[in-house]
Amino acid sequence: MKNDIQKVKVTNKNSNIAEIEVDRDLCIGAGTCEVLAPNTFKLDKEGKVYIDDVNSHSDQEIIDAAKSCPVFAIKIYDKNGKQLCP
Amino acid sequence: MSIEIKRAELVKKTDLSDTVKEYVFKMIEPTQLDFLPGQYVSISIGDGLRRPYSVSSWNQKNDTFELIIDITPNGKAINYLLNLELGSLIEFIGGIGRFTLPQNLSKRLFFISTGTGLAPLKSMIQFLTQSNFITSNNKKENKLELHFGTRYKSDIIYYDFFIDLLHKGFISNYQVYLSRQKDENFNQGYVGEFAKKLTSIDFNTGQFFICGGGDMVKSVESILINKGVSPDSIFYERYY
Numbered sequence: 001m002k003n004d005i006q007k008v009k010v011t012n013k014n015s016n017i018a019e020i021e022v023d024r025d026l027c028i029g030a031g032t033c034e035v036l037a038p039n040t041f042k043l044d045k046e047g048k049v050y051i052d053d054v055n056s057h058s059d060q061e062i063i064d065a066a067k068s069c070p071v072f073a074i075k076i077y078d079k080n081g082k083q084l085c086p
Numbered sequence: 087m088s089i090e091i092k093r094a095e096l097v098k099k100t101d102l103s104d105t106v107k108e109y110v111f112k113m114i115e116p117t118q119l120d121f122l123p124g125q126y127v128s129i130s131i132g133d134g135l136r137r138p139y140s141v142s143s144w145n146q147k148n149d150t151f152e153l154i155i156d157i158t159p160n161g162k163a164i165n166y167l168l169n170l171e172l173g174s175l176i177e178f179i180g181g182i183g184r185f186t187l188p189q190n191l192s193k194r195l196f197f198i199s200t201g202t203g204l205a206p207l208k209s210m211i212q213f214l215t216q217s218n219f220i221t222s223n224n225k226k227e228n229k230l231e232l233h234f235g236t237r238y239k240s241d242i243i244y245y246d247f248f249i250d251l252l253h254k255g256f257i258s259n260y261q262v263y264l265s266r267q268k269d270e271n272f273n274q275g276y277v278g279e280f281a282k283k284l285t286s287i288d289f290n291t292g293q294f295f296i297c298g299g300g301d302m303v304k305s306v307e308s309i310l311i312n313k314g315v316s317p318d319s320i321f322y323e324r325y326y
Contacts, residue, residue: 029324030138031184036089064134067134068128068136071326
């Protein structure tokens, strides 16, 4: 069975981040990401993360939020396709 | 966007078992931890990383707080915490988390955990005992049960603490389940066995708080749903 994965492209030209990906099957709903970048990462009714607005936080805030995930459910890629985290 | 970074000092370390430790922190900045029973703190462990640990205590002032640390997984967070010496400062954010007691609390509360999943439940139970959830006047109507599962007798944590609450009448039932060891003083099997002794009133009106590994949480949730428990009455937090 394929994992429930959401990928969103970042269109903000000032951002070095190209894409954000969340693996909703891995997500345990801890929610630290939602505290650190609340416009980008939100928890749904089931307590699973989903990506919302990717343009209203700084790159650092988004990376900090991704790095706070205890189960590595958030991946960040830069414009060269390099995985910035985890 | 600014997030409040808090600081606390490690003031006590205690071995709860061969693989589990209790750390007590004194709040430094601010001097009181603002959190709800069941919530966690997210600790900075270096390299921009942070990891969540449920607060396992509750007291009126919350000028100190406790964490339960399982040292078995060999990772950055455990190494960071094991290297902390008394007097060390940690930086964290929190309390964070949705795994909290609901506003419309039932009169029958069932807490189910394995391993260090006991941490947030212990905080909730301490809050409830300090709020006189069970008194001599209401002990026939109100129930507060704790069911704790682990593999071996040597893995049991806070046994004396909860036996004391039981003897004082603050909780109405405390059961331990050992999955890999027979011992006449404890139940043998998985923690989901607890459901066998519940009544239809318990299933219909109770609220269930589950914390531990994902498989256990899923299994207990499934047992409860099959018994007719409303999903709205099941609260859980998965540790992995």
